Amino acid sequence: MARVAVRNLTKKFGNVTAVNRLTLDVRDGEFVVLLGPSGCGKTTTLRCIAGLEAPDEGEIYIGDKLVNELPPKDRNIAMVFQSYALYPHMKVYDNIAFPLKMRKYPKSEIDRRVREVARLLKIEELLDRKPKQLSGGQQQRVALGRALVREPDVFLMDEPLSNLDAKLRVYMRAELKRLQRELKVTTIYVTHDQVEAMTMADRIAVMNNGVLQQYAEASEIYSRPSTVFVAGFIGSPPMNFIECTLVEEQGEAYLDAGAFRYKLSEEQAKLVREKASSSELLLGVRPEHITLHLKPVEEGIKGRVYVVEPLGAELIVNVKIGESILKVKTPVHGELKVDQEVWVSFNRDRVYIFDKRTEESII
């Protein structure tokens, strides 16, 4: 077990900067998820840590050792690939035993460890099969087994669940988390699935365009997103953004969105004046922090129902206000008809304001 430290990591492929000056600390035994859309540099980062790619700049430490120049096999890491990357010509037993054979463990020790891992992952009865004869979920377990058997310092996982069907994925998510807690192995896990990230991670590193956007616990990423990107990436459906301008009238500050005005509190106004680089702002509010009213209310903004998406216990109501559409998550409301007049109000404590130019969070 070991901590992992990435310092100013930069990796370019031709003209494309896949990872740009990334700095990341992973504590001993921690489960960190690298989260971001495809092409954001998360997998490249993982591959640099694994030693499968050589960084152009920066340092990578595993434990206290600088590993930049070490080949993958000397980093004492284990990796689970998206495609599982099992050795197709070897039986499950030999797949799991391979890392130990390469390290010249005695035969009896190999056998003991392979069987122990197989027991842990409940794949004992599969040891004599070839990977081709296994289901996706079983292959996944074998890949995990191969990673576990060596008792590595660090686990690296590259979207290990994305090839499984939805039900199995939810199950394996919990299994993986339990396993990681039990074994307390430092784990770096790459995914583009925010639900996976939110449910499994101790901390999440959100990346975009090769740049680390925010690195924090799941709850903080959700409740205090540091940039427009993070705010829009986390949460389902994503946060609503409304372009607006800061307007001051008779000592009061408003956000003018054209179709409506949102009055800022004293405190909010102060922060906006201090931090904003211009009067161009983005008002952000999550669908779950908007209340839908069928009658006019104080501070309510009038709109019309555009589309209703039922989710069973809840509804996603698309409300058209002026030219923009707000998504509102709400408990089931009797009958909602398209084009019906409705009023929405924002939960004042859960309203975010971003600088439109820098895309950074103000509130």
Added chain:
Amino acid sequence: MSRKRVLIHVVAWSIALIWIIPYLGVFIASVRPYSEIVDGWWNLHPFTLTLDSYSAVWNHKTYPLKRAFVNSILIAIPATIIPILVASLAAYSFARFSFPVKDMLFLTIVALMSLPQQVVIIPVFFLMSDMGLINTRLGLILLHSSFGLPWIILFLRNFFMTLPVEVEEAARIDGASDFQVYFRIVMPMSLPALASIAALQFNWVWNDFFFALILLLSPDKYVVTQTIPMFIGRYLISWDKVAAASILDMSVPLVVFALLQKWYVKGVVGGVIKG
């Protein structure tokens, strides 16, 4: 059966017959005495079945075919294994590693495939002569190996590029060196491709006449293809013996193909193993 299908069958059978008739002729000529086939193998009266021609060529006094078989095998087996070993390592580098002038080098190798044997045989002869390899099996083995390299490199490089790279990366993380990755992971995964190449290269070497003719001079070193014309005879052509020797010669590539057919088909179809 529709008319179209009937037509297809007729055409297919006709083409097959055109192909088969010469072989059939050679086979029939090989199992009948000379006196019966001298006017053409298709005269079936009288018809005496005999294997005399086979034993005659196999145990021939001056050019025993069994000696030629040993010579051919001693050349064809190493001339199959050596280029596959060398070319597969080169092909793997071309498929997976980056190094200076890689593309230029690869293009050069591919371009070399277009050189006909006849163009290079004179310099090759002098080269072999300088190295003292004229009239040696080693010389012929090396020549066949080097002629096999370009196409095997091309074929295998393309095959290796279709293999999932993560499997090799996984092996690297699991502690394998470059050579271990190659010999323990890539090679076993490439068996279909390697088997097809082995079949093609072996048959190519076995069927070669030209290189052997130029390089092997003494009759005790002659390979099978060189030996067959020796049965033609000075005053008359012993069709029965030539036919028997030809059938024996042909049987080896057929057996090799039959043994490797399962792999061969997979390899040619591009049977990539699912990862």
